[in-house]
Amino acid sequence: MNQSDDYPLSAVPTDKRKGLWSMMSILLGFTFFTSTMWAGGTLGKSFSFYELISIIFIGNLLLGSYAASLGYIACKTGLNTVLLGRYCFGLNGSKLSDFVLGFTQIGWYAWGTATIAIIIVKLLELPDTWLTPLMIFFGFGFCISAYIGYKALEILSKVSVPAMLFFIGLYFYKGILDIGGISEFIAIEPTESMPIAAAITLVFGTFVSGGTQATNWSRFAKSGKVAVISTLAAFFIGNGLMVFVGAFGTAIYQQADIVDVLVAQGFMLVAILMLFTNIWTTQDNTIYNFAAAGCNLFRTDKRRLVTLFGAALGTVLAVMGMYNMLIPFLILLGTFIPPIGAIIMTDFWVKYKGNMPDLSSIELPKYNIVGLSAYVIGSGCAYASPWIAPLVGIITSAIAYTILLKLSTVKTQQEQSI
Template identity: 75%
Template sequence: MSQTNDYPLSAVPQSARKGFWSTAFVLLGFTFFTSTMWAGGTLGTSFSFGELLWIILIGNLLLGSYAAGLAYVAYKTGLNSVLLGRYCFGEQGSKLADFVLGFTQIGWYAWGTATIAIILVKLLELPEAYTTPLMIVFGFGFCITAFIGYQALALLSKISVPAMLAFIGISIYQGSIDIGGLAQLSNISPTDSMPFAAAITMVFGTFVSGGTQATNWSRFAKSGRIAVVTTLLAFFIGNGLMVFVGAFGAMIYQQADIVDVLVAQGFILIAVLMLFANIWTTQDNTIYNFAAAGCNLLRTDKRRTITVVGAAIGTVLAVFGMYNMLIPFLILLGTFIPPIGAIIMADFWFKHRSNPPSLDKIKLPAFDACGLSAYAVGSAAAYFSPWIAPLVGIVVSASVYALLLYIRSAQPVAKPSAS
């Protein structure tokens, strides 16, 4: 299989592994996303500045730790989450993870496609009739780098990530001047309210789907240290920065999206550049994730074909209004996705002792009752929990899976009856 196809159904060989900066730029480009800022904007109007910093710290530490744990498993095996799902859910049962993860990624793709078209129409004062055609153009245009593969994702991110950091720095500097110093943020009173647990769930949920599928790139890491550190950098610091930027804009300008903030600050050209860099670097990663899930679901290595099909589905969803469903979507992600990653990690450490056999050298059941049962229990616990749903889902699903593995191993093996 050629390297350009990025090994959709097999482990990444050592010859194709990447270094620290290549991995870091791809992951940071993935987490620099407008929707995370929107979530931060909701938090910025609901909490004091001190409370907000604690929410960002706790939520992104949980998210970063979860994603980093999966990153190490991906590095060690060379496999992504959908392929790792075969070990704990079974050959056919793993299609559950394919569907859940693929659906969420196509949802993000639809949201991003709608976002850039709507914002661009407003920003450039174009006729409303341009919105749908722009969604179609961007829906297929943003999948080009994903279609090419990892090398194109890395190249785009190496250009876009430093540029976005510079744009954010300019905006925060101007914002601090406009408010009379960053210390004045502590004097701003919240205008809305939200339970603390729901806020943590929102921060975790902003990118828990991405964190679960970031294994698509951490599996390319040359070492465990590179996989873990770059993932923490992206999901703790990078995602945390996006939440903070959204909250910062909402508190000062009543605008969560940094593009709108930059416009309010008078930086029109920078706003347009930020819009494209921000959306594109996540859109291509998102549709790449969908293609990975689709390849495992259909057991095909035609990643590029699945990429284009996914872009078409995402574009249709964008045209039909996915844009208006962000917040409920985030809560849903934070509830039903973390148990998948938790069970994958529990399987890696408890069942295989960090050394699973190659997929082509092991006979797996069609459906693994332990993994599927643990997922059902963990998801139910998260859904009905009054506390931090993602954390509850992770702890319960991993614990139940480990318990079921112990019970299964303790059962005596039936001996064949004598003839």
Template identity: 75%
Template structure:
């Protein structure tokens, strides 16, 4: 299989592995996402500055640790999350995770497509009818880099990430001048309230679906340290920066989106460039994720075809306004996605002791009762938990899975003793 197809149904070979900066830039481009800023905006209006910093630190440390754990498994095996799901959910059972992860990504793609069209219509004072045309243009335009593959994602990210960091620095500097220095932030009284646990859940849960599927790129890492450190850089530092930027904008300008903040600061051109860089680097990664899940779901290696189909579905959802209905459900899926990654890690470390056999060298059941049962129990615990739901789902599903495989492994010994 050619490297340009990015190995949708097999492990990434060692001669196709990437170095630190390649992996880091692609992952950072993925985590620089507008919706994370909106989450930060909620926190900025609900927490004091010191509380905000603690929430950002703890929430993104948890997210980074979870994502980095999966990243190492992906590096070690060369497989992404949907392929790893076959080991713990079964050949057919893994389609559950394919659907959950794929549906989440196509929903985010619809949201991003609609968002950039809507914002451009507002910024440029265009007729409302232009929004549909722009959705068609961007819906298919943003998938071009994903269609090409990892190399195109890397090139775009290496250009966009430094540019976005520069734009963010300009905005924060201007904001600190307007507010009278960072010391003044500590004097701002929150206009709303949010429980500490709910705040952590918001930070951790908003992008945990992305962390679960970041294995699509960490599996290309040349070494374990590269996979782990680049993922931590993206999901701890990068995602944390996005939360802070959103909170900062809300506290100073009552605007969480940096594009709106840049416009209010008088930087219209920078705002438009930031909008394109921010949305495109996430959109192409998102549709790439969908293609990975779709290839595993339908057992096809036609990644590029699945990419275009996914872009078409996302564009239709955006045009018909269904993204407005999907977003609350997608955020809810933040509760149901973390158990998938937790079970994958438990399967790798506990059941297989860090040494997975190749997919073509092992006979897997159609449905793995242990993995599926652990997923149901972990997801239920997260859904009904009054505490940090994603964290509860991770711990409960991993522990329950380990318990089930221990019972199953002990069963033959019990039967032998009885005989």
């Protein structure tokens, strides 16, 4: 297989692994995303400063721990989530996770494509007739680096991440000056209300689909330590920063999007640069994720062709109005995606004791009823739970898989003894 195909159906060879700076650049670029700020904006209107910090800390600690655990497994096996899904869901059963994960990534891609078109039309005061052409242009334009592969993603992120950190620092500095100091910001009272469980679910859900598929890059890590540190940096610190950025802007300027705030602060050029770097570094990663899921779903190694197909599909959804469905979409992600990662982790540690056999050397069933049943149980409990849905889904699916696995093992042993 050509290296540019990035091994969509096989483990990453040890001689192709990457170091900490490479991994952190890509993963931070992935989590620096506008939609996370919008989620933060919702929280910023509903909680006081210290409540907000606690919710961001808890939600992103859960998210970071979840993503880092999967990242470690991906590094040890060289496999991404959709390939690991073959072990616990079966060769054909894993197509369930392919569809769920692939669909969510297309949802993100559609949202990002619509977002940049809408913001540009607004900033440049263009007529609304520009919206569809701009969505088509960016829908295909943002997939170029993903089409090329890991190397292009790495180069873009190494340039964009430091630039975005500088822009965010400028944004915070001007915001504190405008509000009259840090103490004035801390003293701002919430204007709306929201259940804490729903808030933590929202924080977790902002990027749980991305955290579940961050294995597409953590499998390139040189060591488990590199995989864990880089994933935690992105999903605990990076995603947490984006949530806080949205809450900060809403509290002071009644605007969650950093681009709108930078314009209001008088930094038009910085706002445009932030818009492009922020969305592009997530869009290319998102469509790369879709391609990974699509390659496993259709059993093809033509990753670049699947990338183009995903970009076309995401563009169509953007034109159809995916932009207006963000918050319900995020909560849905926080419910139905975490059980997939939880079952993969349980399979790795409980069934295989941290030592999975090579994918090419093991005979797997078409459908793993144990894994599929545990997923249904975990998702059902998460959906029905009034408590923190992602956490409920993770815990119940892991417990269900462990119990069903042991029952299945006992049944097999009894059959063999007859």
